Amino acid sequence: MTYCVGLKLNAGLVLLSDTRTNAGLDNIATYRKMFIFEEPGERVIAIMTAGSLSVTQTTLARLDEAIHDDMADEATSIMKAPTMLRVATIIGHTLSATRREIIGQMQDFSQQASASMIVAGQRKGGDMRMFLIYPEGNFIEATDDTPYLQIGEHKYGKPILDRVVSPATSLADAQKAVLLSMDSTLRSNLSVGMPLDLTIVEKDACTVTAQRRILEGDPDFMEMSAAWSAALRDSFVKVTI
C-alpha cells in the first residue's frame, strides 16, 4: 500500500507521500510516488500515485512521453493543457486506458490492477487546484469544505487532519499536519514506509517552493514524532472522564 496526502490551502499546496511498495510481504521496495512537472513561473503540476506500480509507472511514462512529443497539443500534453481541469482530464484518461490495458494482459491470472492519483497544481493566471483521480479516470476536487485529499492507507492519518486543517492553515502548520498524519500511519501500518517526499507549492508561485526527502532516522522528523507522542500522552493524562 501507500499513503499520500495533499492539502489545498489559501496559502498554497502541501503534498506528502511515502515510498514503500510491496508485492507480498517479502518483496518490498522503495519507489518515488511524487512526480513534479513544471515550467517555473508558468505552470507547476505535482502528481502522487497509489496502487499497482505497473499501472502508475506506465501512466507516468505515457504522460511524460506526451509532453516530449513534438506533435503534442493541448489535448494530450499536461504541460500545454489550458486549465488544471484539462490536466486532470488528460491524466484520468491516461490512467484509465493504462489500467484497462494491463487488466487485459492479466486476465489469465484473474488479478486486479488498480491505481489512483492526486494531482495538484497551478498555471499562471489560473487558480490552484487539486484533484483525486480514481482508477476509472473520473475525479473529485478539493474544496474549502474539504481541503485535503488522501489516497492509499488513509484511515489512520485522517483524525488529525479532521481536527487541525482548514483552508486558513499556514504552510508551516500544514507541513506539520501532514507529517503527523503520516507518523500515525507509519506507526500503525507496515505497508507504508520511509523515506517520505514532501513538496510545498506557494500560491501563485507556479513553481515548487520547497521539496524535501525525509530519510529514515531524519533527526527533525524523529524529534517531532517523539514530541507528538509525549504531547499525546500528556494530553491523555490531563483529559478526564
Added chain:
Amino acid sequence: MTYCVGLKLNAGLVLLSDTRTNAGLDNIATYRKMFIFEEPGERVIAIMTAGSLSVTQTTLARLDEAIHDDMADEATSIMKAPTMLRVATIIGHTLSATRREIIGQMQDFSQQASASMIVAGQRKGGDMRMFLIYPEGNFIEATDDTPYLQIGEHKYGKPILDRVVSPATSLADAQKAVLLSMDSTLRSNLSVGMPLDLTIVEKDACTVTAQRRILEGDPDFMEMSAAWSAALRDSFVKVTI
C-alpha cells in the same frame, strides 16, 4: 459497520462497542452489540459482535438456546464449558455454522454474510482471557504484547491505543483510552454511531463490575471529547518541525 474494542489488562477487562447498524445509507438502526452472560462469582463472559446482523443475532440466539437447553453439556453451553478456550471454541463453531447456513440461503443473490466477535471473560479459578473470533470460527487471543483486540472499523482508533495502552494500564485509564479511540472513529466514520456500551470486569471478580450505556449528548463524554480536541490542538501548536 461497527467499532468494538476490548482491552485485557492486569487489572481486568475493558470493553466498548457502538450500536449502529446499517444496510445501505438509508437503513440505519440501533442494535446492541455487547452481550453479557454471567453467573456472578462463578463465570462472566462478554461477547461483542461485528458484521451481518442476521449472522450475529442468530449466533447469539443459538448460544443462548444452548445455555437454556436442559440437555446442554460442557460441549455445547458456554456457561458449562470448563475453560475460556472451550467457550471460544463453542462460539467459533456456532458462528461458523450459522454463517455457512445463511450464505447458503443467500446464494441466489451472490451476497456475502460475514461476522466476527470479541469474546472476553473469566471463570472462577481460571485466567481472564480475550479472543477475537473470525467468521470461519478460528480465533486469536490477546496477550501482553498485544493487550487489545478490535473488530469493525478499527483503523481510525488504533493510533491512540498503540500509544497509551499496556497491560499495566489502570482500569480508569483504559476506560479513557477506549472512549478516545471510539471518539476518533465516530468523528471520521459515519457507519459507527452512538449510543455506546461500556463494560468493565475486574480481575477475579467473575462478574461485571460496571456497565454503562453512553447516550448521544452524554455530558461527560462530550466534555472528554472536547477536552481531547483542545488538548490535541494545543499539542499540535507546541510540536515543531
